[in-house]
Amino acid sequence: xxxKPLILVTNDDGITAPGLRALIEVMNTIxxxxxxxxxxxxxxxxxxxxxxxxxxxxxxxxDGPQLxxxxxxxxxxxxxxxxxxxxxxxxxxxxxxxxxxxxxSINVIYSGTMSAAVEAGIEGIPAIGFSLLDYRWGxxxxxxxxxxxxxxxxxxxxxIPKDTVLNVNIPVLKSGIIKGIKxxxxxKAYWVEExxxxxxxxxREYYWLTGNFINEDRGEDTDEWALEQGYISIVPVQFDLTAxxxxxxxxxxxxx
Amino acid sequence: xxxKPLILVTNDDGITAPGLRALIEVMNTIxxxxxxxxxxxxxxxxxxxxxxxxxxxxxxxxDGPQLxxxxxxxxxxxxxxxxxxxxxxxxxxxxxxxxxxxxxSINVIYSGTMSAAVEAGIEGIPAIGFSLLDYRWGxxxxxxxxxxxxxxxxxxxxxIPKDTVLNVNIPVLKSGIIKGIKxxxxxKAYWVEExxxxxxxxxREYYWLTGNFINEDRGEDTDEWALEQGYISIVPVQFDLTAxxxxxxxxxxxxx
Numbered sequence: 001x002x003x004k005p006l007i008l009v010t011n012d013d014g015i016t017a018p019g020l021r022a023l024i025e026v027m028n029t030i031x032x033x034x035x036x037x038x039x040x041x042x043x044x045x046x047x048x049x050x051x052x053x054x055x056x057x058x059x060x061x062x063d064g065p066q067l068x069x070x071x072x073x074x075x076x077x078x079x080x081x082x083x084x085x086x087x088x089x090x091x092x093x094x095x096x097x098x099x100x101x102x103x104x105s106i107n108v109i110y111s112g113t114m115s116a117a118v119e120a121g122i123e124g125i126p127a128i129g130f131s132l133l134d135y136r137w138g139x140x141x142x143x144x145x146x147x148x149x150x151x152x153x154x155x156x157x158x159x160i161p162k163d164t165v166l167n168v169n170i171p172v173l174k175s176g177i178i179k180g181i182k183x184x185x186x187x188k189a190y191w192v193e194e195x196x197x198x199x200x201x202x203x204r205e206y207y208w209l210t211g212n213f214i215n216e217d218r219g220e221d222t223d224e225w226a227l228e229q230g231y232i233s234i235v236p237v238q239f240d241l242t243a244x245x246x247x248x249x250x251x252x253x254x255x256x
Numbered sequence: 257x258x259x260k261p262l263i264l265v266t267n268d269d270g271i272t273a274p275g276l277r278a279l280i281e282v283m284n285t286i287x288x289x290x291x292x293x294x295x296x297x298x299x300x301x302x303x304x305x306x307x308x309x310x311x312x313x314x315x316x317x318x319d320g321p322q323l324x325x326x327x328x329x330x331x332x333x334x335x336x337x338x339x340x341x342x343x344x345x346x347x348x349x350x351x352x353x354x355x356x357x358x359x360x361s362i363n364v365i366y367s368g369t370m371s372a373a374v375e376a377g378i379e380g381i382p383a384i385g386f387s388l389l390d391y392r393w394g395x396x397x398x399x400x401x402x403x404x405x406x407x408x409x410x411x412x413x414x415x416i417p418k419d420t421v422l423n424v425n426i427p428v429l430k431s432g433i434i435k436g437i438k439x440x441x442x443x444k445a446y447w448v449e450e451x452x453x454x455x456x457x458x459x460r461e462y463y464w465l466t467g468n469f470i471n472e473d474r475g476e477d478t479d480e481w482a483l484e485q486g487y488i489s490i491v492p493v494q495f496d497l498t499a500x501x502x503x504x505x506x507x508x509x510x511x512x
Contacts, residue, residue, distance in 0.1 A: 183507050207312075
C-alpha cells in the first residue's frame with residue numbers, strides 16, 4: 001500500500017472558518033493532514049507577508065485526526081511557517097480554502113486564499129485554492145465536498161503542471177446540481193470602486209471601500225462564463241508575471 | 257502647446273520616504289503631480305486591499321507644486337481612493353516608488369510598490385513601478401533621477417502596451433555609472449526562508465521572517481542578469497495570471 005500524502009491545509013478566513021472545516025474533512029479522506037491557518041480573518045490580503053513585525057504560532061485544538069496550528073500572520077506567512085518550522089519538510093500538496101466568496105477572474109489578485117496557494121507553488125509544492133461563491137459565514141459547503149475530493153485526487157494522480165497552481169471556484173446553484181468542471185482562463189473583469197464616505201462621532205471623515213464587479217469579457221472559455229453556466233471553474237495560475245508578448249514592442253523604445 | 261499630463265504618485269514606504277520625494281521631484285518636471293501615499297510604511301503588502309476596516313485620507317503638507325494626500329490604507333487602496341475620491345478622473349500616468357529595495361524577479365509578487373502600479377493598470381491607467389536596489393532610508397536616489405525621467409517620458413511617448421505595467425529596477429553601482437536600460441523577463445528565483453525564533457520577556461515564542469534569495473535562472477534575458485551587469489531592468493508585468501500554456505494538458509484530466 002502506498003503511503004498517504006502529507007497535505008498542508010490553510011485559508012484566509014481564519015482557523016475557525018466553516019469553509020476550512022469542510023476542506024479538512026475532505027482532506028482527511030485523502031491524506032495525512034496538517035492545518036496551519038491564520039488566527040484571524042485575512043481576506044483581501046493579496047500576497048502580503050510579515051517582515052516588519054513578529055509572528056506567533058500556537059497549537060490549536062483539533063476536532064479530528066489532523067494536527068492544527070494557528071498563526072498571527074498572513075496566509076503566505078502560514079505557508080512559509082508550515083514548511084520551514086512545523087512540517088520540517090515540503091508537503092505533497094497544499095490546499096487553501098474553502099474560501100467564503102469568489103476568487104474568480106481579477107479577484108485572484110486580491111485573494112489571500114490564492115496567495116497561500118501561490119506561495120506554496122513558488123516553493124515547488126503542488127497547490128490548489130478552493131472558493132465557493134457564497135461569502136456568508138453560514139454558507140453550505142456540503143455540495144462542494146465531492147467535487148473538492150475529485151479535483152484533489154485528480155491533481156495528485158495527474159500532477160499539476162510545473163510553476164502552476166490551480167484556482168478552483170465553485171458556483172452556488174438553486175438546483176444544487178453542478179453541471180461539471182471546466183478548465184478556464186481568467187476572465188478580463190474589474191471592479192468599479194465606490195467609496196462610502198461617512199463621518200465618525202468625532203467629526204472625522206472616513207471611507208468604506210465597496211464596488212461593483214464589471215465583466216465585459218464575453219469569451220466562453222473564461223471562469224466567469226463557466227460559473228454562470230453552473231460549472232466549477234479551474235484556472236491554472238502562474239507566478240511568472242512577465243508579459244512576454246510585449247517584450248518585442250518594448251525593445252523598439254528609445255530611452256534617449 | 258500640449259497640456260501637461262496628470263501624474264498620480266504613490267509608493268509603499270509611506271509619504272515621508274526619501275524615495276517618494278525623489279520621484280515627486282522628477283515628475284514635477286514632466287506633469288501636474290498629485291501624491292496619494294500611505295501614511296505609514298506598507299512594504300511587502302502584496303496586493304492587499306482594505307475591506308474589513310475603514311480608510312482615512314488627509315491633506316498632507318506639500319514642499320512643492322504638487323498636491324499631497326496621506327491615506328491609512330495599502331498602496332492599492334491609495335490608487336483606488338485617488339482615482340475615485342481625489343482626482344475625480346483617471347490620471348494620464350501612475351508612478352509608484354521609488355522603492356527602497358529591489359522588486360526584481362519573484363519580489364514583484366510581494367511588492368506593495370508594484371501592487372499600486374498593477375492596481376492602476378487594472379483600472380486602465382498607464383503605470384510604472386520604480387525600485388532602487390538599496391533598502392536603506394538614506395539610500396542615494398540622485399543617480400536614479402535622469403533614468404526615471406527618461407523612462408517616464410519614453411512611456412508617455414510610446415504608450416505602455418495594454419494590460420501591462422512596467423516594473424523598473426535600478427542597480428546600485430560602486431562606479432555610479434549605469435550601463436543602460438534592458439527590457440527583461442522576470443528571473444525564476446525564490447526565497448529560502450529562515451525563521452529567527454526568539455522568546456519574549458513573558459516566555460512566549462515568536463518569529464522574525466528572514467531568508468536568502470536564490471536565483472538559479474542563468475538566462476541572460478532576465479532582470480537579475482541585467483541588474484548584475486549594471487543595467488536598469490524593465491519587466492513588463494501582466495495581471496492575467498492564467499498559465500495559458502497548461503490548459504491543453506489540464507483538459508486531459510479525468511475528474512471521475
